[in-house]
Amino acid sequence: MATTYDLVILGGGPGGFDAAVEAAGAGLKTALVEAAELGGTCLNRGCIPTKLWLGATEPVEALAAQTKARVASGSVGIDFAALQTRKDKYLAATRKAMQQRLTGLGVDLVAGLGRVVGAGSLEVATADGPRTLGYRNLIVATGSRPGSFPGLAPDGAKVLDSTGLLALTEMPKSLLVVGGGFIGLEMAQAAQRMGAKITLVDALNRLAGAEDPEVSKTLESVFKRQGWDLRLGVKVASVTTRGAEAVLTLDSPGGGEELRADCALIAVGRRPNSAGLGLEALGATLSGAGYIQTDAQLQSAPGVYAVGDVNGRMLLAHAASHQAHYVVTRLLGHDSGPYDSGPVPSILYGAPEVFRAGIMAQAQDDNAKAPSSPVLVSRAQLIANPIAQAHAATAGFVKCVWREGKVAGITAVGAGVSRLACFATLIIKLGWTREDAEAFMFPHPTLDESLKAALLADKEAA
Template identity: 50%
Template sequence: MTSSPARRLVVVGAGPGGYEAALAGAAAGLAVTLIERGKLGGTCLNWGCIPTKHLLATTLAVETLAAQAKQKLASGTVTPDLAAIQAKKKKLLAATHSAMAATLQKAGIRLVTANLAGVSTGVAHTAAGSETEDIPFDSLILALGSRAASFPGVKPDGQAVLGVAPVLDFTEAPESLVIVGAGAIGLEIATIFHRLGAKVTLVDAAPRLAPAEDPDVAKVVAQVMRRQGIDARPGVKVESLVTENGRARLTLAGGEVVTADKALVAIGRFAATVVPGLAECGATFADTAPNRAWLATDAALQTAPDIYAVGDCNGRVLLAHAAASQGVYAARHAAGLEKGPYAPGPIPGCYYGSPEIMRVGAVAAPGDTISEAAFVANPIAQAHADTAGFARVLWKDGKVAGITAVGHGASTMATLATVLVSQAWTREQAEALVFPHPGLDETVKAALLGEMKTKA
């Protein structure tokens, strides 16, 4: 008696969403083909999450020494070697690429290095140079990622006005850097190059820094940046950003001009969903603007029958761990192992600049019930001479509905906060939990047990 052939799963994109989808599909017994036009790991590994964290870690000593020197507890200088830092980064990324490729091979996944040229019913069309291949599928998972946003008058020109990727590859820090965009990317890169000695000017049209976060978080970020000497300007519109005489020239609304050696455009992300034939297969789009459309998905992350969209390209949550979670679910759903709707629970988000920011669940609005605690009372924050910030708990019907923190090491609290929010803890549960002392998490405990009040 012969067994039926395995169902065929084709995954497009080897970033966090596609990579995890391919492995989950193989583990579920599917015959998996993974199509990737460039490097394994996508934006996160190659031009985003991992390079920025490497640069933040390798420059941290500058800020640590400055904080202790301000307390008159230490003296001296720290001079990061940016060329050496970049060389180490390349080695780490190369090792990760090799490890990922080996894992795919061990799982029996076929890796095709090619562009997705189009889609038709049951077939993914690929092209690699003059070579083409039609790859049949029973299920298709699109993990197309996203691309850096730009607008007329504010876009990289490849000269002094740059996108994130070339800035993260600098082997020598510019003397001055203008950053347009004060979201996670802009704030983290501002921290990196301030530590490297650049004069940093950060502007954003939004009324506050970290505009997606609690307004009180933005106040702490502004306070810390002002203390560090970063010229951060929220609520400022940009008229144009161009290269002039080899330098970046930023013209603000009202006519003020700021010049710098280099400029970074970090104003968000657009979808990367221009795939011939996709609409004809039944895919729908959440935004019909040309070259910007997010793929609309149903409760099972499908954008068309047997076609899933995961990660950035569906516009739900533009975070690597969200993409990975969606990819695993989609592969298991394609294999028949998941029957219910995709319901991941609260997804944590972190900023890793200075100060760090962490948020899980809802952000408190005026009139909501909150409790909070300041980092200034935390022994670990005190020891690091870095006490700005707070942790805040949002309560709904006596249960934890959201936790936000900004300050020293706030990102390290994200897993604990995710558990508390996902399980909707009560104050009584928090009282019964023993926290280690001393520890940064004690600020979360203090916030959980703090006085309940109404947010103004």
């Protein structure tokens, strides 16, 4: 006989894990179904291993900046094999800690691929055969996977996606990167610090196309100075393994130019893991690339909720966790209103970093919708900041977007601007006025002073 749970969760990434912890902690009988590893893409094949790479190689960038300022010299050597070993050990230890926490809370962990077979019933293909779970409520948190296009499919040899690149045993001496979004930029920076020559190609005419155009200009300027070969506004016909090389062919009349490197990274976005879950039989609708449509309560069908990447609202781990918290509080009867994310912070890591929360003066994507009323902007350049000067990393700025006299958005680009994330997001959430900024004591010397300078700078039309 199938066990019936108050809540069954499909997917053990940030959203699924946090939902299980909160639900079980509140007394709900909970089961978590995961087909691969706990932690999902973020822990195992995305955010965390990439940050381990960037953290380990940060001294390379720091020394280069001080060398350029003519106050230091030398070199930093990265032991890639040791870095990969450290990465793997850290990820394994984190997965173990996650499992212990879930077990301690009484969550039933079911390893296998789950599929809805009827209202209130889920079948899991486990190693021991199919297992049926009954549920009163279901959270789908199955995340996403690397995307590709015809001619740009990873082949596992010299053409890799982000998962394949993170699994390398040796860093290539040259790397072709297809895609100028956050994934491509972060991985390219880490690879360059470990000695790879970077060639980046994107069909858009600027890097980080979802961000403020001024951010793109800063990134392009910095990466060109670092020796990147940027091919922007051009289309790729194909990327293939040819012998011991990856060969990229540009799409142009009369035969495209070929670019060659030891390896190629396909970083052209992500696709939701929604196929084959059986949700359509319950009334759920998939749209676009397969994103699960949700209503104002994150519900996709009666008693079925979708959180995180799979619903397409915001492909960020902390967004998944925030949505999961909302669903669990709703199931507990503590929240009956619509889901409200508030300002969502997003960060590109590396050097420079990019931070954004709230609106931009001009919308670049659906997650930063254009303001419905006229806005003003104010800004400050990092070159005037003593901490930026101390680190010899002065490229960049902080920009504030004002609507009806209140801060509605903040964008920053430059070394270390991720430190502003929580403070800046709170400023937006609280709707600070200029007077609020004037009354607040900012510590000195800090990077926060550039945020203060931007808040107090003269406003101008966007």
